[in-house]
Amino acid sequence: DSGVTQTPKHLITATGQRVTLRCSPRSGDLSVYWYQQSLDQGLQFLIQYYNGEERAKGNILERFSAQQFPDLHSELNLSSLELGDSALYFCASSVSPNTGELFFGEGSRLTVL
Amino acid sequence: AQSVTQLDSQVPVFEEAPVELRCNYSSSVSVYLFWYVQYPNQGLQLLLKYLSGSTLVKGINGFEAEFNKSQTSFHLRKPSVHISDTAEYFCASSGSARQLTFGSGTQLTVLP
Numbered sequence: 001d002s003g004v005t006q007t008p009k010h011l012i013t014a015t016g017q018r019v020t021l022r023c024s025p026r027s028g029d030l031s032v033y034w035y036q037q038s039l040d041q042g043l044q045f046l047i048q049y050y051n052g053e054e055r056a057k058g059n060i061l062e063r064f065s066a067q068q069f070p071d072l073h074s075e076l077n078l079s080s081l082e083l084g085d086s087a088l089y090f091c092a093s094s095v096s097p098n099t100g101e102l103f104f105g106e107g108s109r110l111t112v113l
Numbered sequence: 114a115q116s117v118t119q120l121d122s123q124v125p126v127f128e129e130a131p132v133e134l135r136c137n138y139s140s141s142v143s144v145y146l147f148w149y150v151q152y153p154n155q156g157l158q159l160l161l162k163y164l165s166g167s168t169l170v171k172g173i174n175g176f177e178a179e180f181n182k183s184q185t186s187f188h189l190r191k192p193s194v195h196i197s198d199t200a201e202y203f204c205a206s207s208g209s210a211r212q213l214t215f216g217s218g219t220q221l222t223v224l225p
Contacts, residue, residue, distance in 0.1 A: 002156060033213075043157075043203065043215040056212055090156055100147045100207040104156030 003027065006091050006105035014113055018079040021108045025072055025093030031055065032074040033094070033102060034066055038087040049074060050097040081112045115139055115208045119216035126194055127224050134189040134219045136204030146187040147205040147213070148178055157203060163187065174198070199223045 003026035013019055025032050034046040036059075045058035049068035060066075063081075068074045078085060088109050092102035120135040138144060145164050149157040161172025168180040178189045187204060204216040 002158070004156070042217045045212065045214070048212075058212075092157075100145050100205060100213045101159055101162060102157075102213065104149075104158070106154070106156045 002103040002105065004091055004093050004103050004105035006089075006108050008108055009106065010109050010111075012111045012113065013081060015081055015083060017081050017112075018077065019081065019110065021076040021078070021089050021091075021110075023074045023076070023091030023093075023105060025074070025091075026103050029093035029095050029103070030072065031094045031097045032068055032072070033092040034060075034074070034076050035090040035092065036087045037090060037107070041087075043090075046076070048097065055097050078110070081110075083112050086110055086112045115144070115206050115212070115214040117204050117206050117214055117216035119204050119219050121219050122217065123220045123222070125222045125224055128196055129193050131192050132190065132194050132198075132221065134202050134204075134221065136187045136189065136216060138185055138187060138204075138206040140185050143208065145207045146178075146180060147207075148172065148176070148187075148189050149203045149205060149215075150174075151201045151203065151218075153200070160189070160202070194221070194223045196223050196225060 005024040007022045030051045033048045036044045046060040048056040066076045088107045090107045092104045116139040118137045126132045147162045148160040151157045163170045163180045171177045201218045207213045
């Protein structure tokens with residue numbers, strides 16, 4: 001158990017819909033990262049937050065947004081969903097923002113029909 | 114930007130045999146290197162890391178990796194694998210910006 005909690009574990013929705021994925025980082029970790037894992041794209045970095053502020057942005061689509069709340073949990077919002085958004089979305093956390101030592105949650109599997 | 118190349122997408126090996134999973138990274142003045150493992154239906158877990166110092170790095174579950182600056186490689190090795198080592202292995206690097214870039218992964222399958 002990494003200490004990172006993600007909900008929901010599985011989500012099935014239709015094209016055009018909007019979903020929210022939630023992540024609680026390890027106790028004491030200030031930095032949260034979101035990754036998307038799919039068969040064709042591999043593991044893609046989406047966005048990073050540190051102590052409530054956006055720290056770095058990767059290959060995140062404009063239809064996607066995220067935020068980190070004062071209690072340090074984070075949410076990833078995916079809107080106008082397309083079939084190609086079907087993937088496993090991972091949240092990870094770390095103590096500091098400048099480290100590669102990440103602790104990953106078990107992921108949220110999104111299926112868009 | 115950093116890039117990481119994992120040369121083998123699939124590596125089948127028999128139980129108790131040695132294994133090497135290959136990883137090459139793009140050169141950077143300052144680079145940190147990592148290996149992560151992903152067991153089925155789980156998130157990624159850190160196996161080992163190279164930040165500085167000794168080029169031979171030991172990790173969990175008997176794995177080790179060697180940082181080779183001249184060849185820009187960070188290959189992962191284990192002298193004797195077990196069935197339970199079956200998983201996907203990801204090499205990752207972070208450069209001066211300290212953003213983690215993952216390779217495409219290598220599926221290690223240990224056969225009985």
